[in-house]
Amino acid sequence: MLSPSPATQARPPQAPVSPWVIETHSGLPTLTSPATANDLQDANALHARCSLETRFARYGSARRTLSRTEWAHLINPERGITWITRQDRDPAEADVVALTHLMHTDDEGVRELALLVEDSWQSEGLGTALARHALAVARAESVRELTLLVGSGNRRMQSILRRLGAALPAAHGTTVNITVHVGT
Structure with missing residues (x-):
């Protein structure tokens, strides 16, 4: 079972949170x-x-990098929050192993969630823990x-969303729009 730090267990996290x-x-x-402008190189x-499969599952394309403009959009607090996850060692030397985005949408009260977890770190509960934190x-x-736009074949993300209580609609095409009700 994944366990957040004691400080995270004591109260619900609020953005931005300390590591x-x-x-x-x-x-x-x-x-x-929380990600910063200095994290772009590590994110790339x-x-x-x-793998191509992992990038395609996240983006619906074979995207290899994020541009400075795209990264600036993702880390702009007015647009949402992006978190980076590193191996727990010296942050200056540790690789980024996951990105989590919780972005504003045009709909009041609705946020878009997206995750990218490095292949070797998948099936370790990290994606689920990051989604639960978001x-x-x-x-x-x-x-x-x-809200999430998920590839119809992205079984890992669909499994994570089921654990969050989402009902998965039938896929009609290559993607499916999934809603997770947040509740209070």
């Missing part, structure tokens, strides 16, 4: 914190280490629902 530790199923600790290194942040911000 928190997530321990994977195999006992590997990670450190997650994550993309380079991810859900807790959304709840603290009085968000009604999270």
